[in-house]
Structures are given as C-alpha cells and as structure tokens.
Amino acid sequence: MPVLRALRRYRVILLALVVLAVVLLLHAAGMPAAGRWTATVFVALFVVWTLIGMVRDVLRGHIGLDVLAVVAMVATLAVGEYIAALIIVLMLAGGEALEDIAGRRAKRELTALLDRTPRVAHVIVHPRSSDGDEIQDADVDDVVVGDVLLVRPSEIVPVDGTLLSETGTFDESSITGESLPVTRRAGEEVLSGATNGEGAVRIRVLRRGADSQYQQIVALVRGASESRAPVVRLADRFAVPFTAVSLVLAGTAWAISGEPSRFAEVLVLATPCPLLIAAPVAFLAGLSRAAKAGVIMKGGAVIEQLARVRSACFDKTGTLTQGRPELIDVRAADGFGELDLLRLAASAEQYSSHVLADGIRRAAHERGIPLSSAERAREIATNGVTAVIEGREVVVGKPAYVAGLTPDMQPATLEPGQAAAYVAIDGRFAGALILADAARPESAQVIAWLRENGVERITMLTGDALATAASIAATVGIDDVHADLLPAEKVHLAAQLRPRPTMMVGDGVNDAPVLAAADIGVAMGARGATAAGDAADVVILVDSLAKVADAVAIGRHTVQVALTAIWIGIGLSIGLMVIAMTGVIPAVGGALIQELVDLATILYALRALRGPAPGEERASADTRRPQPTASAA
Structure with a gap:
C-alpha cells in the first residue's frame, strides 16, 4: 500500500506515531511517569540527531536553521509538555518528508536523454x-x-x-x-x-x-544540473529572527518575574510549526493546483523562483511556434485549380513519410478534401514521391527533383523560414505548396502578459537562422533575438542574462542544457520532449504556451499565501508570548493554544489551492482571438 511504503521510507514519522501511541496507552493504563520517560528519551534522541545534522550542514557551508525546532522541543520537555514535544517531532519530520518528496522529483535521472544516446x-x-x-x-x-x-x-x-x-x-x-x-x-x-x-x-x-x-x-x-546553487528555504529566512525574538521575550519574562518556569511558558508558545509547516503546506497546495492545470513543478524552491522571475528566454521551434509545418499557400500554375492541386498532391503524399507530407495531408483533411488511393506509388528518399492517382502521374518533391521531370518548373519566391513542395502532374508543372511553422496563437499574449507582470527582459535563444528567428520574434513581440546558436552558446547567454532570476522555456534535447542551467527551466513536454522535461524544473503537459503565464501566476499566488500564513503564525505567536510574559497562560494551556495557531496557519496555507490565475484568464480569452500568421519555421 502507498501509505505503508511512505511510512517505511520516512521512519521518523512512523517511530513518532508509535511512541505517541505508546505514551497514550501508558497514560490510559495509569502509568504517566513511564509515558513521560518514553517520550522524553525519544525526543531527546531526535534532538541529538537533529543537532548532528545541523553540524554536518555547517561543515558543508550551510547554516542549519532548525535551531528553533530544537529550542522548542527542549522547552516543551523542560516544562513537562512531552506530548507537545512529540507533536513537534511529527511536524518537523513531516515537513522534511514534504521537502524530500519534492527533491526526489527534482532530481530525476535524465533517463530519456541517456536512453536515446547511441x-x-x-x-x-x-x-x-x-x-x-x-x-x-x-x-x-x-x-x-x-x-x-x-x-x-x-x-x-x-x-x-x-x-x-x-x-x-x-x-x-x-x-x-x-x-x-x-x-x-x-x-x-x-x-x-x-x-x-x-x-x-x-x-x-x-x-x-x-x-x-x-x-x-x-x-x-x-x-x-550539478552546478546550480541551492535555494534557501522560505521558512529559513524567518527562523533565526523569530528564534531571537522568542528567546529575548522568554529571557525578559524570566528576569522580570524571577521564575524559571516563566521562560518555559513563553517558549511553549514559540513552537516552529507555523514556520515549518505553513510554507510546505502552501507549496504542496500550489503544486497540486498547478498539476490540475497541466503544469508539473518540481518542488517548493521552483515555486519561489517563479514568483521572483525577472528575465525570460524562449526557444523558437515548438515553443513560440507550433513545431509542425502548416500549409499557408497553394500556388497553382496556369491550367490547374488550387483545390485539385492540393487534392492530388495530398493523395500522393499519403505514401511519403516526409514532415512536409504530413502538413499537406493535414491541410487537405482540414479543408474536407477527400483523398484518393494510388494505383502505384514509390518514394524517392530525400527527393519526393511519385504516384499514379486516378490515372494521372503525380510527382511531389524538391525543386531539383521536380525540375528534372518538368523543364517548365518555376521556383517559388519564399519568405524566411518557408519551405515549398513542388508538384508535377502528367509531366507538366502544376504548382507549389508553401508551408511554414507558424507562431502559436497565444505566444504574443503570453509575452505581453509577462512584461505587464514584472518580467523586465525577454529574449529569444534559437538554433534557427536569424531571418527566420527575427520573423517569429516580430510576430510575438520579442525584440532581443539570438540566432544560429548551439546548445553550449544558449547556456552561456542564459547565464549572462540580467536581471535574475532567469526563466528559460524550450523543448527538445537541444534545449536540455540551458533548461538545466537556468534559474527556472520550463519544458514544453506535451508532445513527448522527455529529455527536456527531465532537465527542467517545470514541465508543461498541455500543448499551450499560455501555461507559462499560469505557472508564474500560480507561483506568485502560492508564495504570497505562504508568506501571509507565516506572518499570521509569527504574529499570533509573538502576541501570545507577550501575554504569556505576564504569567496568565500556563504551560499546558500555552501548548494547546499554540496548536490552534498551527491550525490557523495551516488552514490559511491551504488557500493556495484556490485563487485567481491571471495567466489562465488571459489565455482562455486570447487563444480564441485570431492571430497574424507567421511565415517562419
């Protein structure tokens, strides 16, 4: 069962649950002392284990900021609130489990990329x-x-x-x-x-x-992937100042009252649960909400980075564009009709595996043109296809191939990024079919939305020719274009981009390095770009660039909810600690009240499951609006 597998993986949670059950049974059996010692020994061992981990973090150059949890556990034990100490252990272990789950998803092996390696x-x-x-x-x-x-x-x-x-x-x-x-x-x-x-x-x-x-x-x-710097957890930014304030308040209460118990009574209300649980719960809610929208985010750190993104880089093919050639023009020669030319060409292209053939067949299908079967057909690799359709010999292919069969062939005038399939019928030049990889209808709106929402610099990084890249960039509203790039050059340019954090959006194996190197890598994985998806922090499962805006919007809303939940917890805790300094809140009552504070912060954190997503609203409206057709692949 999944629950049992999870408990086996996170043994601390299982042990804490077992100890809590044993303590409650001992209480019920009239042996509270045995229950207290059982809880004390377990929590003490957990504190020692946590301190060892903090020391290891310090030796690796990362300051261990779980000191607040250690102080809280020691304080609750000191005042005899060992049940509260066990609950803190459960919450701390639960928060670490949530982070571990996110980390495991973020560190997936690049199996698809490696499997494809010859x-x-x-x-x-x-x-x-x-x-x-x-x-x-x-x-x-x-x-x-x-x-x-x-x-x-x-x-x-x-x-x-x-x-x-x-x-x-x-x-x-x-x-x-x-x-x-x-x-x-x-x-x-x-x-x-x-x-x-x-x-x-x-x-x-x-x-x-x-x-x-x-x-x-x-x-x-x-x-x-290995060189990317880790992101500091959101709660860590508050833990040290909150710990310091808590100790100052508790120490002041002790000094004024002269009673050591006052120190413990104040610290009982300083449990770290709002810090340790509020952010993970909000992030988990944000991850769930994003997944329902077809966006997979690999951990809470990704949400934090998305909320702060200031620069964005986009690949062209398959990202800003559709990623498949579309028929944009039928240029029939004298004596041939456009519909008849497309029908015969698409019928012949049924027997070709070329990418342009798929675009021609798709265009005929979208226009409701019925296709005919060939009496015989053969494909000449790299050149074209010849088929006998309705008793007529139809040839569709490259200009050199068709010109060798029909001396009257006329080359078509093409814009940057366009491609042409030439057609000959019964030895006569019949015309040309012009195809191009058009910009996604939502691309311009996504770029505009990002600019309106704090993304200061937007760049195109592509391996395509400059003329093709510039044509698409002008269509979608990008004025900073870098073309003719190899993967290593994309990585270098993305690393130099300012201001940061930088988001890179792309698909395909060629984008995997820059997706892994960027502060936030977003992979358009809807059509199976698994290598890019494994290298990225965010994978879009729906074939729509509008989901990039959704991801940013959800990230910002989630972080806002998490911060508000943390401040609610901190504010309530400090207010209650100030009251506890007067001695009106006993330790047991403080522990129970603090659980209500924890509950309030958790319930507020769950608001990340809901809320407006400007990207979703914009996309649903704008994708219905007709867009200018780009003439670039």
Missing part, C-alpha cells in the same frame, strides 16, 4: 567493396576518427561525421531546434544525435563519441 555503431570494414561489404557492430566509444559507418534509415547518427553518400536527409531538431528536415550532400558534416531519413547513408567519423555533439549535450546537462 551506444552501437555499424562499422564498415571494407568501405570500398560493393554489395558484399562486411559490417561489424561496435561500441560507440570504440569508434575512431576515420572509420566509415553505416547509418540505417530512422537511426540516430552515433558520432559526428562527414557524409560519404551523395545526399542524406536528417532531422536535426534535437540538436539545432530546426523543425524542418535538413538535406546534406557528400562532404558536409553530419551531427551526432540527428535522426537519419528514409535512406541508409555512410559517414566517415570526424570526432570520437565523447567529443561529438550529442555527448556534449549530455555532459552539459549533467554539469549544469
């Missing part, structure tokens, strides 16, 4: 021979510069290499962020981590596995 390379032993080439599989780490490798269709390129085949089509989106497949020719460099297209290709190893692009990305993610 481990085997197909080495061609005699590359100059004909069909009888001998191929041996070798570990990627054993491949040396100069080896010739075979990369089969849809396989991931294991190491950086020089293309030996005449041409090859590769999906480099995981490396550069470019959504459209890239065609490489003989002699050009092919990056590791790219996915090969439909045809097998040969490459000559240019760099060893450890020095190749994909392995560098993995190393960057690991290094950035």
